[in-house]
Amino acid sequence: MRRLSRGTFAQLLIGKSIIEALLVTVVAAGLFLATTNPKLHGWLDQADAQTISGWAVDDGNSARRVDVQLFIDDKFIEQRAANELRPDVHQANRAQDDWHGFVFKTPTLAAGEHEVKVYVLHSSTSATRRTLQIVGNPLRFRSGL
Amino acid sequence: MTVTSPLNIGDSAAPLEEHTVELSDRALAGWEIASVASSVVIAEWMAASAAGLSKAIIAIPIALAVLLIIMSHRLRRESLRDIGFRLDNFFKALSLLALPVAVTALLCLGIGWRLGTPINFFRWHPGRFLVLQLALGFAWALAQQYVLQGFLNRRAMIAAGRGWPSVLIVGALFGLLHLPNPWVTVITLMAGLIWAAIYQRVPNLFAVAITHSLMTWFVVSTLPPSALNHLRVGIGYFF
Numbered sequence: 567m568r569r570l571s572r573g574t575f576a577q578l579l580i581g582k583s584i585i586e587a588l589l590v591t592v593v594a595a596g597l598f599l600a601t602t603n604p605k606l607h608g609w610l611d612q613a614d615a616q617t618i619s620g621w622a623v624d625d626g627n628s629a630r631r632v633d634v635q636l637f638i639d640d641k642f643i644e645q646r647a648a649n650e651l652r653p654d655v656h657q658a659n660r661a662q663d664d665w666h667g668f669v670f671k672t673p674t675l676a677a678g679e680h681e682v683k684v685y686v687l688h689s690s691t692s693a694t695r696r697t698l699q700i701v702g703n704p705l706r707f708r709s710g711l
Numbered sequence: 712m713t714v715t716s717p718l719n720i721g722d723s724a725a726p727l728e729e730h731t732v733e734l735s736d737r738a739l740a741g742w743e744i745a746s747v748a749s750s751v752v753i754a755e756w757m758a759a760s761a762a763g764l765s766k767a768i769i770a771i772p773i774a775l776a777v778l779l780i781i782m783s784h785r786l787r788r789e790s791l792r793d794i795g796f797r798l799d800n801f802f803k804a805l806s807l808l809a810l811p812v813a814v815t816a817l818l819c820l821g822i823g824w825r826l827g828t829p830i831n832f833f834r835w836h837p838g839r840f841l842v843l844q845l846a847l848g849f850a851w852a853l854a855q856q857y858v859l860q861g862f863l864n865r866r867a868m869i870a871a872g873r874g875w876p877s878v879l880i881v882g883a884l885f886g887l888l889h890l891p892n893p894w895v896t897v898i899t900l901m902a903g904l905i906w907a908a909i910y911q912r913v914p915n916l917f918a919v920a921i922t923h924s925l926m927t928w929f930v931v932s933t934l935p936p937s938a939l940n941h942l943r944v945g946i947g948y949f950f
Binding site: 569570572575576578579582583585586589590593 | 735746775782
């Protein structure tokens with residue numbers, strides 16, 4: 567058997583490092599794509615002591631009604647489909663029809679300031695994961711109780 | 712006099728000064744350790760992350776590490792006997808390992824008793840016959856000890872010299888590769904130190920693997936299952 571030279575061995579080490587770096591990159595990118603849908607868009611328009619509303623659309627399939635979850639002060643409150651009438655979203659060419667709005671009735675809260683976040687639910691292609699993507703920016707409001 | 716870089720990889724036949732050759736060898740051994748350890752880390756931490764793709768993807772870093780180890784043995788002209796696949800020193804190695812194993816067993820019993828854990832010697836994969844599980848445990852232990860002692864320990868001896876520095880490297884590596892499981896990390900750190908020290912005195916992988924399997928059996932049978940979390944390591948610890 568031909569003797570392996572130190573130079574060839576060092577090249578093997580470098581090659582191994584490059585393959586592993588590429589592998590980690592592919593896995594990281596694959597994981598991002600599996601857990602994130604860059605085509606989910608929306609906005610949290612308004613939040614007060616009565617209602618919380620906005621809209622959400624999957625640009626990849628804008629006929630689909632996406633599910634949204636409401637969190638107040640980082641506590642889960644409710645999940646519902648974004649299927650309320652929002653003709654303005656359609657008119658702005660953000661959706662193919664008028665029915666992509668969401669409206670939550672604000673629950674009874676302790677007096678003081680509260681933070682509202684709404685997330686769109688995203689299921690991975692293999693259905694092994696469900697992840698949340700925030701809609702717009704969090705909003706804060708004061709409850710008078 | 713030939714001027715060479717510390718790691719002259721381009722021309723192995725070039726005359727080198729003695730101190731340059733030594734440094735080159737140490738650097739290469741350190742690089743080999745880092746490379747194999749990084750493959751194990753990638754495999755351990757990628758498995759669940761890549762579940763959306765395919766878990767078979769972890770075979771890639773493992774295969775690369777195995778290839779590297781085999782090539783390294785060829786480069787350094789190490790025989791199976793050198794590595795520790797031998798029987799002539801089996802009983803000598805086993806006699807050196809007997810005391811640490813006995814102390815570990817008593818320690819496990821004591822900790823289990825102190826924590827009120829029910830001791831059950833059939834808890835390690837209860838769906839399998841114990842003899843089969845011990846045999847499988849031995850095979851897995853032999854594979855681990857081959858990489859840990861037969862490769863990493865031998866390279867650590869080149870990189871840091873025989874004795875405590877290299878023993879510490881091997882023990883620390885073995886412990887760190889069992890993160891983030893805190894109990895298993897501590898246990899493997901200590902066991903890794905003992906095995907590495909004894910392997911340096913009497914290199915026999917069969918004796919080390921037998922005690923590895925026995926100690927795993929004792930640990931699983933006596934320590935709280937909730938703390939051991941099925942001996943899961945890497946990202947799998949969280950799932």
